[in-house]
Amino acid sequence: MSSEQKPPATTPPTYVCRSCKQRVDAVVERHKSMGVYVPHWTAGPCHNPRCDHYVPEQIPISSVRSSVWKDVAGWTGR
DSSP states (O other): OOOOOOOOOOOOOOEEOTTTOOEEOEEEEEEEETTEEEEEEEEOOBOOTTSTTBOOTTSOGGGSOHHHHHHHHTOOOO
16 A cells, blocks of 8 residues: 555635625636636635625626626625
8 A cells, every 4th residue: 555645635715705704705717827827716706695795696607707797796806
């Protein structure tokens, strides 16, 4: 048996909503760097109905570009 350990998998950082301070999902986006697309983790939309930055869960984030849900939510990022 091999005693080699696998390298730890990278986990996205935990993000919170700026308005209500509840945990939000991490969304992976990509940007081009030196001709290669590189993943970039960012905070996703807040699904808390009592929050000022609330985005309904019916908006399929994975099927649209990130700029669409950011425009709907008025999300400015960090």
